[in-house]
Amino acid sequence: xxxxxAPGDWLVVLAGARPRPGDVVVARHPERADVLIVKRVAHxxxxxxxxxxxxxxxRGRRDSWDFGAxxxxxxxxRVVARYWPWRRASVRPGAGRAAAGR
Numbered sequence: 160x161x162x163x164x165a166p167g168d169w170l171v172v173l174a175g176a177r178p179r180p181g182d183v184v185v186a187r188h189p190e191r192a193d194v195l196i197v198k199r200v201a202h203x204x205x206x207x208x209x210x211x212x213x214x215x216x217x218r219g220r221r222d223s224w225d226f227g228a229x230x231x232x233x234x235x236x237r238v239v240a241r242y243w244p245w246r247r248a249s250v251r252p253g254a255g256r257a258a259a260g261r
Contacts, residue, residue, distance in 0.1 A: 160197055160213050163252050169243035170197070170252075176237040178208060183238040183252065186210060189226050196221075197238065204228035 163183065164170075170185070178184045178200045186208075188194040198210035207228035212220045223229065241252045 160199070161217070163199075163213050164197060164238075164241065165247070167244070168241050168247060168252075170238050171240040171242060172236040173239050174236040176239075178234055178237055184208070184210065185235045185238065186229050187233040187235065188221075189229050189233055192233075195235070198222055207231060208234055210234075 160183070172185050180200050180202050182200045184198060184200055186196050186198065188196050196210070199213055201209040201211045201223070203209070204223075205228075207230040209223045210229050211224070212222045214220065215224075238252065240248075240250045242248055
């Protein structure tokens with residue numbers, strides 16, 4: 160999720176919050192329910208939410224381009240703040256990014 164989030168960032172997640180395009184969310188991986196993923200909502204699809212990585216060129220990136228739309232029930236909540244590390248603390252990290260035209 161670079162540049163908005165980095166490995167090791169600690170997040171505040173509003174559980175059950177309905178996502179909107181542009182939001183960063185926490186979801187269960189649709190192919191591995193024991194794995195949590197943090198992705199940006201691109202748009203609503205007929206079968207769920209289209210979730211994308213901010214860095215499409217990242218090695219090992221896995222998102223809706225690989226596994227399709229993520230069903231509502233697997234989206235756990237919306238990220239509302241990053242609180243650790245302190246130097247990167249912010250409210251709604253990456254919220255300034257446009258949902259389209261990335």
